[in-house]
Amino acid sequence: MAAAWCRILVVVVLLMSLLGSTAAVGGAVSRPRPQRRPPKKPKVEPIDVTPPAPDIDIQQMMGTWYLLITASKCPYLIKHGTKVEPTVMTLTASSTSDSTISVSTKTRHNHQCWEIQQVYTMSETPGRMTLKGARPEQNTEIVIGETDYTSYAVLYYQKRGKMTIKLYVRSVGELSEPVLSKFEQLSERQNVGLAYLFSFPTYSHCGDVDRNHVINCVPTC
Incomplete structure (x- = not known):
């Protein structure tokens, strides 16, 4: 009788061993599926x-401003920044609303002058504006960070967590070194170093612009 129980015990042990090895081979059942790492949040100050x-x-911001330097990690600028x-x-005060500003930006494209016409909506906080996109998540938030109204202005543009900082001047003459240094410091605070400054x-x-190229659009950089 003892021998019979021993044989039964051996069979049970063998069956358990076989089941355990089968589970190990087919480990997909018990092994957890790999999880994707969540995307890193952009290192940009909101x-x-x-x-x-x-x-x-x-009102003192109205008038003409020349773009001198852009600080941005925009892929287009990284690839074409030398061109x-x-x-x-x-900037022109709107004739129809006290809460909006008409913005005209002129530049060249394919050796022709283009004009980009936009409308900035002012917020309750002076110096904050919004360029509205097709959907709220496509809005571009704009902040006038630094200005003396007569020689320079630093504007922040943020869209979908990405920051672009632009230095505008009233005239195309030389700008003081302290202002240039300040702009570099402001850019570095937003994790946009010297390698991403484009003159x-x-x-x-x-x-004058070719009237066939007057368009309405939202900037990508």
Whole structure:
């Protein structure tokens, strides 16, 4: 009888061993599926905590501004940054609303002058504006970060978590070294170092534009 129980015990042990080895071979049942790592959040200071310059008088911002430097990790600029064209922006108070500003940007494309016409909507906070996209998540938030109204202005543009910083000047003459240094420091705070600063030509700006190329669009950079 004892021998019979021993044989039964051996059979049970063998069956358990076989079942265990089968589970190990077919481990897909018990092995957890690999999880994708969540995408890294962009290292950009949110625009809602980027303060505008104090006591911004938006009326003093009206008029012509020449783009001098853009700080951006925009793929287009990284690839074509040495071929940028002179760009001039004109801000005009809206004749139909106190809460909007008409924005005209002139630049060259394929050796022709283009004009980009946009409307910025002002927020309750002076110095903050929005360029509305087709959907809210496509909006571009804009902050006037630094300006003295008469010589320079630093504008922040944030869209989908990506930041672009632009230095505009009233004239195309030389700008003071302290202002250039300040712009570099502001860019570095947004994790946009010197390698991502792109200078724009200060000559041969567009005057008249080909009317066939007056368009309405939202900038990608």
